[in-house]
Amino acid sequence: MKKIIVLVLTTLFIITSCTDSTSDKVDPEKSKMKTELANHAFTKALKIVKEKTETTECSGDDCNSGIENPEDMDSFDFTNAYNLYNEAIEADPGNLDAQLGAAISRILALLKDPEFIKLRNAWWNVNNNFDLDSASLTEARLKFSNFINNAFIPAIDYSLDRMAILDKPENKNYVYLITPEFYDETEGDTFELDMTEIKAFHAILLSVKAGTNLTQAYKIDLNDYSLEGIKNALTKGSNFLTLLNAGKMVSAHNKANEAVNKALDAIEFLLAETDDQDNDLIKNTAKTVDNIYKFKDNLLKIKDALNNPYELKNNGIALSLTISNFFNNAPTDLKALLPDYTVSIENNELKVKLVAENRVSLIFPDTTFGGLLAGNPSQEDIKLFTEIYECSANVSCYDGDPYYHCTKDFTCKYGKACSTDTECETYEHCGTDNYCANGTRCSEDSNCSSGEHCSTENICEYGKRCSNDTDCDSNETCNTDSYCEWAGDK
Numbered sequence: 001m002k003k004i005i006v007l008v009l010t011t012l013f014i015i016t017s018c019t020d021s022t023s024d025k026v027d028p029e030k031s032k033m034k035t036e037l038a039n040h041a042f043t044k045a046l047k048i049v050k051e052k053t054e055t056t057e058c059s060g061d062d063c064n065s066g067i068e069n070p071e072d073m074d075s076f077d078f079t080n081a082y083n084l085y086n087e088a089i090e091a092d093p094g095n096l097d098a099q100l101g102a103a104i105s106r107i108l109a110l111l112k113d114p115e116f117i118k119l120r121n122a123w124w125n126v127n128n129n130f131d132l133d134s135a136s137l138t139e140a141r142l143k144f145s146n147f148i149n150n151a152f153i154p155a156i157d158y159s160l161d162r163m164a165i166l167d168k169p170e171n172k173n174y175v176y177l178i179t180p181e182f183y184d185e186t187e188g189d190t191f192e193l194d195m196t197e198i199k200a201f202h203a204i205l206l207s208v209k210a211g212t213n214l215t216q217a218y219k220i221d222l223n224d225y226s227l228e229g230i231k232n233a234l235t236k237g238s239n240f241l242t243l244l245n246a247g248k249m250v251s252a253h254n255k256a257n258e259a260v261n262k263a264l265d266a267i268e269f270l271l272a273e274t275d276d277q278d279n280d281l282i283k284n285t286a287k288t289v290d291n292i293y294k295f296k297d298n299l300l301k302i303k304d305a306l307n308n309p310y311e312l313k314n315n316g317i318a319l320s321l322t323i324s325n326f327f328n329n330a331p332t333d334l335k336a337l338l339p340d341y342t343v344s345i346e347n348n349e350l351k352v353k354l355v356a357e358n359r360v361s362l363i364f365p366d367t368t369f370g371g372l373l374a375g376n377p378s379q380e381d382i383k384l385f386t387e388i389y390e391c392s393a394n395v396s397c398y399d400g401d402p403y404y405h406c407t408k409d410f411t412c413k414y415g416k417a418c419s420t421d422t423e424c425e426t427y428e429h430c431g432t433d434n435y436c437a438n439g440t441r442c443s444e445d446s447n448c449s450s451g452e453h454c455s456t457e458n459i460c461e462y463g464k465r466c467s468n469d470t471d472c473d474s475n476e477t478c479n480t481d482s483y484c485e486w487a488g489d490k
Helices: 002-018 028-053 079-091 096-112 114-128 134-166 195-217 227-234 246-272 289-307 323-328 379-386
Strands: 055-059 062-065 176-178 191-193 310-314 317-321 341-346 349-354 404-406 412-414 428-430 436-438 452-454 460-462 476-478 484-486
Touching (some): 028 079, 028 096, 079 096, 096 114, 096 134, 096 176, 096 195, 114 134, 134 195, 195 246, 227 349, 246 289, 246 323, 317 379
Antiparallel strands (some): 055 062, 341 349, 428 436, 476 484
């Protein structure tokens, strides 16, 4: 038995001795060389982005860059730099320059990610083609969702891992110098990145992570972006805005707290700096110290609101906001928190209206809004706080301001009461509801000012008469009713 034990131990010793692979060995020189190559690749990519995005010409307020179509962004490639930084980390995980470079270049490398390219091309088409049908918008929105889940979130997670290694107490004296050569200049200022900037960047990544958790917590995607599809989604009982993952809400709250704490750490580090601040990106000087303390005070307020009841006041009503409770006990359907409403399509427009016809009949299903408000506030408190139904037969608008009236929806709208056009301003007419509205009365286009036309309701409206697009300004198109309307940047 003893011989067997000795034999086994001897065999294990030989195996472990012989399997010391080169991947386990730290090679600082190789890591340094890879980092220098990565820096060069990063600089090269940055130069291309700078050249492509520089303003080439301006006409009035409109300026053009070198990007005229999505393919012009194909040369924005930080993947080589990212790969080299990773190779540097493999050679020496303690290379903090490589850790920082990898964290930054991983995010910039998304510009060449296949999911981003699909998203970029789809949204470019949506933004530059005003006649796209809902199917194109649905496809673009699907690509956005795929990019967030399959590319953006993994990139943020990777960069957070790098920052977790870099942002440690033992690295408090770490400094990275950005020389003119790094941004492709022969001369210029050298900037210093110390732990203030590192912690600030870390805080930004944590806040972004909190935001991505929110996008995964609730159902926010639509299967159909047509008016009918949007109407169906907004209607109570649909799965739109229903809870998918309660854990993501908890994680979002935790990451938000981490982000605030990390930002506070950055401020404390900044305030403790005693070195020359001339080349720091974030400076602690006599000119900036007041703003630093103001920012710190705001962060402390945000931290308090994230974790403790926070009082909000409006219209004489005080409500207690409990964000922590809302995130840690997320409601299952956000739509169910709203008063009853209807969704319809009228004249090719989406209309959302409250079912309640007056202030008295308006009922909120849950006056805590899923635990967001503490103390079970009354229906009246919520109505006064939100100022829903601003007016009624017994409540006038803005202390009886004659230039406002109460609409049938019980909200205050500009326009004084009238019976004839002469009672209105020169640029107004007396509408069918006997209130002054914008637009003078007309019988033909010549009655209107330049840039207007006489509508079928005999009211002057924006958009001059036209027969084709050449009659309109550069950012307008001649519509089927034969007047110019805005069409965006062509």
